[in-house]
Amino acid sequence: MRISVQETPFAPGAEGDAFAAGAAGAGAVVTFTGVVRDADQGRLQAMEIEHYPGMTEKALTAIAEEACTRWSLADALVIHRYGRLAPGERIMMVATAARHRRDAFEAAEYLMDYLKSRAPFWKKEILTGGDADWVAAKDADEDALKRW
Template identity: 75%
Template sequence: MRIVVQEAPFDLGAESDAFAAQHEGMGAVVTFTGIVRNNAEGTLQSMQIEHYSGMTEKALTKIAEEAIKRWDLGDVLVIHRYGNLKPGERIMMVATASKHRADAFQAADFLMDFLKSRAPFWKKEITSNSAEWVAAKDDDEDALKRW
């Protein structure tokens, strides 16, 4: 298991290739990448992501450990960025490796739901008109109920 919280961009291809290369005995590797999307009006200039070092890594580790307990996984990778990110930039990446695709997909889906709602990151959307903290969404909370 590898948990990384960093300000710098990451190379999606290199990270995916390295993760897959470490797990030749697995039958499936699933990856998901979150990207800063522009708001509906197309006015997003940046998203400011804040966190508390130490607390964040501990929370991400706990979420990943729960996924490993629930599914037959060979490994988990979570990379999450913080700082000032522009539309189109990568925010995060999750990768899971398993002998079978169902476990890899389900674990990745679980990780995404819990990272979205339980990881201690705070996001502020900065537009041409305002700067507002992003509030929790009911849909994201509802997604947790299936687990």
């Protein structure tokens, strides 16, 4: 299991290949990469992501360990960036490996739902013109987490 909270960009293909190569005995590997999107079509200049080092890694490790146990995963990977990111940049990646695809898919969804609603990151959208707004929790994200 690997958890990485980093400022630097990552290459999803290389990360996925390395993860799959180390997932001995797995019959399924699922990867998901999240991208900073401009929901207001041209208004987002950047997203600034903050976190508390140590606390964030501990929280992500705990939820990844929960996923590994709950779905009998062979391995799990969580990468999440912080700092200033432009629209189109990769913000996070989750990878899971299991003997069967259902476990790998469900565990990946669980991790993504957790990252979206509970992981200790604070996100601020920097809009054109200099306005800045903290990103609030969305009901849909909370509803997605309730299914677990």
